[in-house]
Amino acid sequence: MKELISSITKDYLYRLIKDGKRLDGRGLLEHRKLDIETGWIGTAEGSARVHLGDTDVIVGVKMSTGEPFPDTPDRGVMITSAELIPMASPTYEAGPPREDATELARVVDRGIREGKVIDMTKLCIKEGEEVWLAFLDMHILDFDGNLFDACGIAAMAALLDSTVPAETFGFGEDYPLPIDHVVIPTTFYKIKEQIMLDARLEEEMISDARLTVGTNEKGEIVSMQKGLSGVFDYQDTLFCIEKSKEIGDSIRALMKK
Amino acid sequence: MNDKKELKRELLLPGDLIEDEGVKPGRGTFKRDGKIYAATLGIKTVRSGYVNIAAQSGRYDPKKGDRVIGTVTDVNSSIWMVDLNAPFPAVLHVNDVPWRVEFGDTKRYIDVGDAILVKISNVDELKKIQISMDEEGLRKLNNGQVIEIAPSQVPRVIGRKGSMISMLKNYTDCRIYVGQNGRIWIDGPLEGQYVAVKAIQMIEEKAQVIGLTDAVEEYLKAETGKVLEVDKENV
């Protein structure tokens, strides 16, 4: 099943966007109301629920211990997964993750991994034998577009909220998950030559191309993902990166509160 | 607002007993052991001897004669499949359009993605929905846009004696058609459409505000800069 939008409504959206306007009156580079709530899942080591407009996601972090990968014997392991559960949209079906969910999980994962968000060396218990495993599970509750930013922000907030449950596992005192960097993804959508931030569902449905840029607090780019069958030109990407830094900073400031 | 009238109104939940005497079970009710109960969540109304529950939520339940706005999802050589936001897709047959369509020529008249204004001509026992475009006013919608609200909010967008919808039209210079299925067609100047959409969203979001009509009018005045004295009692 696919989301439905009529041709005349598409045309209206195109005309609006050409004028630099959006359905809900936002500016092209303005995101929807962002609400971050951390720590309300007691069974998780860390959690965050993020509302981005009507998009509603929850990310929980669970930790246990296990063997490290042979090539990184002194580092912890992070495993990320996303579920597009049928609660979130009439078009989602129960069953194993589809391509969309896999891409989403991998893009969020890349931002955190490549951005060296977690100091993995501090998650080593005994080199080559036992390390901490951090499971990052993303649960999509209500889908109204732009899961990349909602999940990426929720994942970052959940990690900042996490405690390593050392005591439970008999490895001394609990300690906060060691976080080195705060990576924030921002996703841009290109519709008829206009570039806009944070598409809601109707906008996402008519988007030609999508670009997610993850930046850290130093303004460095740590991950990118271009999606959909349309294209960006080089100048577009520079523009998106520039804006991503600014917007990322404003969201990072929000998270510190 | 009239306080007395408000007091009479009652919100019922499924399974609630209806105690009014001498009424017959109407829409949204059911009878068990000689007593009438509410079957859906909604507001109780009594009219011409029947007690009905005006649902406050839920999907569109197609009824014969309703005028609705559909989106075409599929075409074959003799029918169009149309989404009405109802439990099932509806079927529009080539014989039920105002044109003489040659076999296999359907796509030339109405294509996937087109928005159409149609009438429910029949809903059978298996809830199969037939629709027709062969009546005055029914047509393919060529310009403007279609937005969607909860079907239960349709009476609010129309307003008492059509007061809300006339006001929207007058202030925004748009043509607006409210389908019974909660789809609303709006056509007119871009600026007007934009304001109309915002005003309708306001009606949906602030459904609970007393004096909603006045609040929406304030918004329309501010946005359009127009001053109109709409006679709300007699539109």
Added chain:
Amino acid sequence: MADEDVKLIDEKGIRLDGRRFDELRPISIEAGVLKRADGSAYLEWGENKVLAAVYGPREMHPRHAQNPSRAVVQARYNMAAFSVPDRKRPGPDRRSVEISKIMSEALEEIVFVEQFPRASIDVFVEVLEASAGTRCAALTAASVALADAGIPMSDIISSCAAGKIDGQIVLDLGKKEDNYGEADVPLGMVPSSGKITLLQMDGNLTLEEYKQVMELAMGACKKIYQLQRDALKRRYSTSLKNFEEMADDTEEV
């Protein structure tokens, strides 16, 4: 289930979390919390956090599962990976498949399924945090979500468990009580008529104890029913306010 080492009730009859034998954990319910779903409800019950969403009536897929004379109620009970102390692998396991089945059957009893031939009414319950009694929490939330979705139904189902711990009959077992107690009986019922729509039991009870357990659970269902009603009334009572500004349902435009 039984473990003699853990003391669950003290001399004064107070349980580990401070409750007396006939007390429920705190429960709060909110109706209409999701945008995309046709109806939804969020429920907190002690440490339990569950979210229920309803879609439908809508065309049933796969088609061969359609019933030509009535709708099929399909409930899906699912636990988030982070909802339990040891991470749960995503996806259905035997336990959640069983709970989904008995929930579907319980809800089918109250829905006027014959009004929607060929359709499905889908109920999705996500357990976000679990702490004993999630099936009762799920069924209670699902009923509210169904009413919120405007689904025609004859009643609302309320659900609660009671059981036996340290040789005593108690209401609404908490996590430790569930783990170390002697019996647990989750009940789903229609409080107005007393009809039982869900019933399970595990452990060991005499007939006399069973009667006491049921009495406690049935009494609690009535209290929970009131909370469900309050949640729905809170969400919709405001629609009464400007009812006079609305078009009559017979009005043509």
